Amino acid sequence: MGDDFEERNVRIIVTNGVITNIEEISRTPDIWIFPGFFNAHTHLGDTIAMDIDANGPIGQLVAPPDGLKHRLLRAATPAMCVEAMNASIRTMADTGTYGFADFREGGVEGARYLQEANAECSLDSAVFGRDGGEKISDGLGVSSTRHYGEGLTKIIEESRADGRIIAFHAGEKDAMDVDSALAFDPDMLIHCTHATSKQIRTIADAGIPVVICPRSNWKLGVTSSGKNPPVHEMIDAGIELWLGTDNVMFVQPDMSAEMSFCHYVYGIDAQTIMKMAVGGAHILDMNYGIHEQNTARFNRYNTARLNAKFSKNILNTIINRLNPLGLEGSLLN
Template sequence: MEAVTGTVLVGRSFEPVRGRVVIEDGRIEAIDEVETESTDIVLPSFVNAHTHLGDSVAKEAAVGLSLEDAVAPPDSLKHRQLAAADHDDLVSAMRRTLRFMQRTGTVSCLDFRESGVAGARALREAARPTDVGPFVFGSGDPSVLDIADGYGASGANDDDFDEERAACERRGVPFAIHAGEPDATDIHPALDLEPDLLVHMVHAEPEHLERVASQSVPVAVCPRANTVLDVGRPPIRDLVDQTTVALGTDNVMLNPPSMFREMAYTAKRFDVTAREVLRMATTAGAEIAGLDCGVIAPGRRAKITVLDGNSDNLADSVDPARAVVRRATALDVDRVLG
């Protein structure tokens, strides 16, 4: 049995409780309100709701390019770099990124893995010695679902994904698709596929939001990547009002997969509260992937990040949840459990 003490951000509301989290056999046994001298801040570890970890082989390579030139399949810089990457170099680069994510409080990511079966296998290999468990959205032929956890489609304007969607339905695994990143033309076709997750939705309009709500489709937003690629600003407030919204960091070649940076950027530039952003970075991604984490509550997996609340950066913060979202950095991480 283990106890973690400090200010614990409890449940979906992240209510600050001074006390301890009791852990047994990797699960949260209890949350006790007790006196403690600990200044630590205890929060659920992050679930990054959208990544492209293969991009780790070409960090910063696409900065300054348009969306089409940077990442659009099949001939963008990203896809040329991936095609040229040696297997061992790719695995090593992805493993380094996973280690960075682990040190900065992320326990899982929902990754769109390019390169079909070989790509999914490479990510499994990269993750094996780390404590980050990627949820792999595979690509290419539906046979990738023998290895992947679901299917990740590039966009409804790129191809006909009816076969892949049907394969996911037969296997009972999620189908995710990019939509509304360059413009709105692929949003209705994406929704026609009845996806389990939409990614980006930068150009979502009221008619799309109405369908998202009626179909109960969660959305992963990636505001920093949208800014770098100059495609616009997702209507995050409107999306949060309609459905479950999770936060992702998108292409590793454009931005480091730091949920601290993504949270701070989102909280300061969009009309959302700190607790809404923290929920987007933890609970929402876990729920979308069916992971038993993302919230500190009895019975849940003890996937917990502990911050040094007495660090030079966090000391004297009057609102711990707001400080986590708007102020905390990787330097404030004391340890990551689970």
């Protein structure tokens, strides 16, 4: 419940999609209620190349303009792009996710494809366009500063003047592009897998949230250690961390799998992980916490269907053992 996720026996009353009352009850219900997830970094267009056999350095796979994913995206038809992204959005909805932030390739057309793909599910979404797509999106999604010339300054100035959110990939394969990203005073950073202690302090002092995507980092070979990304150092510095699943090409957009990975590999406590899994909603100035007068964006988990009813720590079980078979009343039901 609330922002601290304490266990309470309650009945929640929802009227016209808004939580109007939270009543204490004496019995322990079979249904667990917890906030919906917000996937704070996706590349949903990559669905067209899901689990393709591909090896090589990260630049050859995902870096613009001619990485493998970009070549495949250019070859895909508009209908295929929309259908693929819709399938991944449905997957997110069916696994407890109520919102996402996507870095969308393909310019204006690419941003429109994503809007069309989300029309059925209508998940809360923040679209970060590029190559002109930012002009009809919520923000500008910048890949590493390595991929841009002098024109980046103008693009950022124009996006900021239009009131758009500025987000950067930085520190994914090394720390060399973090300082150059920070020079643009971004609103958020993605990855920071190899951020140095000095850079972490700068990020914390500037109040910039960081989205980490650990499974993607491991899959793409930019880390093989629980020390990268330096999550504990970032948490201790006071950085607000959010969770994202990154490229659907390699990683399923399933926040429960991302949470479990963080718990086992990085040893982050369950309460902090849950905060990371819902905090990305702040991108849209939203709060997914379960409070009276909040919009009802919560999951219902039927423990009677599974072994969850034997749990001695509900939050640990949600983080480590969440099974979509137990979810009730998803966005698509």
